[in-house]
Amino acid sequence: MTHHLILARSDITANAMDAWLELLGEEPLTGKNDPRRIVWPTESTGGEVPIHAYESLCERIEEAARAGAEAIPLNRVAVLVDSIDLSALDVVSEGGDWDSLIAMLILTFPEIRWVFGVITGVDKDREKLSEEEKRIVEWHSLPSLLADWRRDPLFDPTGLRDWIRKNTNCRLAHTTKDDLRLPERDKLAAAIDEEKSYARFHGYTAYRFGYRADVITTWTAMRERFGKGKDEGESPEKSHGYWLLLEDMSLNFPDRERDTHLLHLEKDRATRCPKLNSIDPELEISRYRILITTGQTGHQDNSTLRENRAYLRGKKLGRGKVVLKPTSGMFDLWKQCGLLRKTPGSKRLGNAEGFQWPPARPRGTGEQCGHGAPGKLLLVADKLIERSQVSIDKAATVGDAVRGAVLATDALELTGGRTPTTAIEALSLKHRFEVLAECQFSGTEHHIETKPRMDEIALETEAISQWFDKSQRKKAALNGQMHILNEVVRVLREHNQFDEEQVCVRHVRELHTTLWMRKRPWRYVFFPFIRYVELLLASFPQFLIIVAVWLSVLAVLFALALPDTCGGAVGISERVVLGLESAITSFFSIGSPIYHDVGVCSPTTLPTGWVVFVSSLAIMSGFLHLGVLITHLYTLVSRR
Numbered sequence: 359m360t361h362h363l364i365l366a367r368s369d370i371t372a373n374a375m376d377a378w379l380e381l382l383g384e385e386p387l388t389g390k391n392d393p394r395r396i397v398w399p400t401e402s403t404g405g406e407v408p409i410h411a412y413e414s415l416c417e418r419i420e421e422a423a424r425a426g427a428e429a430i431p432l433n434r435v436a437v438l439v440d441s442i443d444l445s446a447l448d449v450v451s452e453g454g455d456w457d458s459l460i461a462m463l464i465l466t467f468p469e470i471r472w473v474f475g476v477i478t479g480v481d482k483d484r485e486k487l488s489e490e491e492k493r494i495v496e497w498h499s500l501p502s503l504l505a506d507w508r509r510d511p512l513f514d515p516t517g518l519r520d521w522i523r524k525n526t527n528c529r530l531a532h533t534t535k536d537d538l539r540l541p542e543r544d545k546l547a548a549a550i551d552e553e554k555s556y557a558r559f560h561g562y563t564a565y566r567f568g569y570r571a572d573v574i575t576t577w578t579a580m581r582e583r584f585g586k587g588k589d590e591g592e593s594p595e596k597s598h599g600y601w602l603l604l605e606d607m608s609l610n611f612p613d614r615e616r617d618t619h620l621l622h623l624e625k626d627r628a629t630r631c632p633k634l635n636s637i638d639p640e641l642e643i644s645r646y647r648i649l650i651t652t653g654q655t656g657h658q659d660n661s662t663l664r665e666n667r668a669y670l671r672g673k674k675l676g677r678g679k680v681v682l683k684p685t686s687g688m689f690d691l692w693k694q695c696g697l698l699r700k701t702p703g704s705k706r707l708g709n710a711e712g713f714q715w716p717p718a719r720p721r722g723t724g725e726q727c728g729h730g731a732p733g734k735l736l737l738v739a740d741k742l743i744e745r746s747q748v749s750i751d752k753a754a755t756v757g758d759a760v761r762g763a764v765l766a767t768d769a770l771e772l773t774g775g776r777t778p779t780t781a782i783e784a785l786s787l788k789h790r791f792e793v794l795a796e797c798q799f800s801g802t803e804h805h806i807e808t809k810p811r812m813d814e815i816a817l818e819t820e821a822i823s824q825w826f827d828k829s830q831r832k833k834a835a836l837n838g839q840m841h842i843l844n845e846v847v848r849v850l851r852e853h854n855q856f857d858e859e860q861v862c863v864r865h866v867r868e869l870h871t872t873l874w875m876r877k878r879p880w881r882y883v884f885f886p887f888i889r890y891v892e893l894l895l896a897s898f899p900q901f902l903i904i905v906a907v908w909l910s911v912l913a914v915l916f917a918l919a920l921p922d923t924c925g926g927a928v929g930i931s932e933r934v935v936l937g938l939e940s941a942i943t944s945f946f947s948i949g950s951p952i953y954h955d956v957g958v959c960s961p962t963t964l965p966t967g968w969v970v971f972v973s974s975l976a977i978m979s980g981f982l983h984l985g986v987l988i989t990h991l992y993t994l995v996s997r998r
Contacts, residue, residue, distance in 0.1 A: 568713025
C-alpha cells in the first residue's frame with residue numbers, strides 16, 4: 359500500500375489535503391504533530407534560510423517516508439503538494455521561493471512520487487498544452503492517485519525531473535548567462551518483465567544510457583500503456599510513445615487472466631496489446647524492440663522463438679532483435695541489443711539520441727565559467743551523494759543497488775563535471791552501485807563485462823578533469839580513475855568475482871606506475887622494464903605464451919652459439935635439440951645448461967664468448983620469470 363505524505367505552504371492547505379488521505383484509505387491526520395503533515399516554515403525568506411528550509415524538509419520527508427524502515431521503499435511513497443507553478447520549477451532561481459524549493463526536493467528524492475493539488479503556470483486549455491505539460495498534468499495531479507496503477511518514478515517515466523532540468527537550463531542560459539547545460543532525457547524506454555529484478559535492472563540500464571524508463575511488471579500496467587484488445591471493444595487512439603522496448607517473452611503477470619496468453623508476439627501479444635503490433639508503424643513506433651528471453655517456450659522444436667524472431671525481423675519501423683539470457687552485465691546487454699555504439703554528437707558509447715554526456719569541454723564563456731556548479735545544484739548533488747553513501751552498505755537487493763545508482767547518477771549529472779571532487783565521488787558511487795547490482799543479480803552471468811566500464815570511467819574522468827588547471831588535468835584524470843577502480847575492486851572482491859577483480863587490479867597497477875613515473879621524469883628509464891613486468895602479470899595464459907617465446911629464442915641462440923665439436927652435434931636437427939635442451943635447463947634451473955650425457959659439451963669444450971652471454975641471458979630471464987610464476991601461482995591458489 360502506498361504511504362502518503364502532505365507538503366503544504368500553510369496549515370490551511372495542509373488540512374484541506376487531509377481529505378485525500380481518507381479518500382485513499384489512510385488514517386486521517388492526527389494533528390499538527392503528525393509526521394505525515396509537513397508545512398513549509400513561514401519564516402523562510404531570503405539569505406541562508408532557504409538552504410536551512412531545504413535541509414530541514416529533506417530530513418522530515420526522509421524520516422516520514424521511511425516510516426521506521428532503513429530506506430524509502432520503492433514505488434510506495436507519494437508526497438501530496440498543495441500547489442506549484444509548473445513553469446517556475448527550476449533549481450537556480452534567485453531567492454528561496456516555493457517552486458524552486460519543490461524542484462530541489464523532487465530532484466533529491468527520485469524514488470518518491472510527487473502529486474500536486476493545484477498546477478498553475480500552464481494554459482487552461484488542455485489542447486494548447488505541450489506533450490510534456492499534458493503528461494505531467496495527467497500523471498501528477500490529484501486524480502492520478504485514483505488510477506489503476508502507479509508508474510514507478512525512479513527512472514522518471516513521466517519526465518517531471520527532466521522538465522525541471524529543462525527549466526533550469528533555460529534559466530542558466532537566459533538569466534545567469536551560464537553555459538552549463540544539464541543532460542536531458544528526451545527518449546522513453548519500457549522495461550517489461552513480471553520479475554521486478556529484471557525489470558529494474560533493464561530499466562536502470564536504459565536510464566544510465568540516457569533514456570527515461572517505465573518499469574512494467576503487471577498486466578494492468580501493460581494494458582494501460584499498450585492498449586486493450588479488440589475483443590474488449592476498445593481500439594488505441596495513439597502510439598505508445600516508447601523509443602526503446604525491452605521485453606521478456608514469457609510474461610506471466612500475477613494479475614493476468616488465465617486465458618490471456620502473451621508468449622507469441624504476433625498471435626497473442628499484438629492482439630491483446632494492439633500498440634505492440636510491429637506490423638503497424640503508426641502504433642508501434644519504437645526504434646528498437648528487444649525481446650530478452652531464456653529461449654525456452656515449452657515446445658520441443660522451439661518454434662515460437664523462431665516465429666518471434668522472424669516477426670521482429672519484419673518490424674516495419676526501426677529494428678527488432680532477440681537477446682538470450684543471461685547477459686554479462688549492463689554493457690554486455692547493451693552490446694547484444696546493438697546499442698553500444700556512438701550516436702551523433704555523443705562521445706560515450708551507448709548514449710540515447712540527444713543525450714549529451716559526458717559534458718563538453720569548458721568554453722571559457724559565461725559569468726559562472728570556472729567557478730563550479732551553481733550553489734543550489736551542488737547542494738542537491740551533495741544531498742544525493744549523502745543518501746547514496748548511506749545505502750551502499752545496506753543494499754541487499756537489485757532494487758536497492760539500482761536506487762543507489764540512480765541517486766549517484768543524478769548527482770553526477772547535476773554537477774555537470776564542474777565541481778571535480780564532487781563529480782568524481784558521484785562517479786565512483788555510480789559504478790560501485792552498478793557493479794553491485796551486476797554481482798547481486800542472478801540474471802547475469804558469473805563473468806561480468808569489465809573492459810567497456812573501464813573505458814567509460816577513463817572517458818568521464820578525463821571530461822571532469824578539464825576543470826582542473828591545464829598542468830594538472832592528466833594527473834587528476836589518472837588519480838580519479840585509480841580511485842574509482844579501487845572502489846570497484848573492493849566490490850568485486852566481496853562478491854568473489856576473481857577474474858574481473860584481476861582485470862581491474864591490472865589496470866590500477868598501470869595507472870599507479872604511470873603516476874609514479876610522471877612524478878619524477880627520470881624514472882621513465884624504467885619504463886620498458888615496468889611495462890614488461892605488467893605484461894607478464896596481465897594473465898597466466900599470456901605469461902605462458904611469453905615464456906614459450908623466450909625458450910624458443912634462447913634455443914635458437916644456444917644452437918648458434920654451441921661449437922661444432924660439441925658432442926659431435928654437427929647436424930641441424932641435433933644442434934636444435936641440444937639448443938632447446940640448453941635453453942630449458944638453463945632457464946628453469948637458473949644456472950648453466952645441463953646435458954643428459956655426462957661429458958657432452960663439458961665446460962672445457964665450450965667457448966667463453968657467446969655461450970657465456972646466452973647462458974647469462976637465460977639465467978637472468980629465468981630468475982625474473984620464476985618470480986612472476988610464483989606470483990601467478992599464489993594468486994591462483996589464493997582464489998576464494
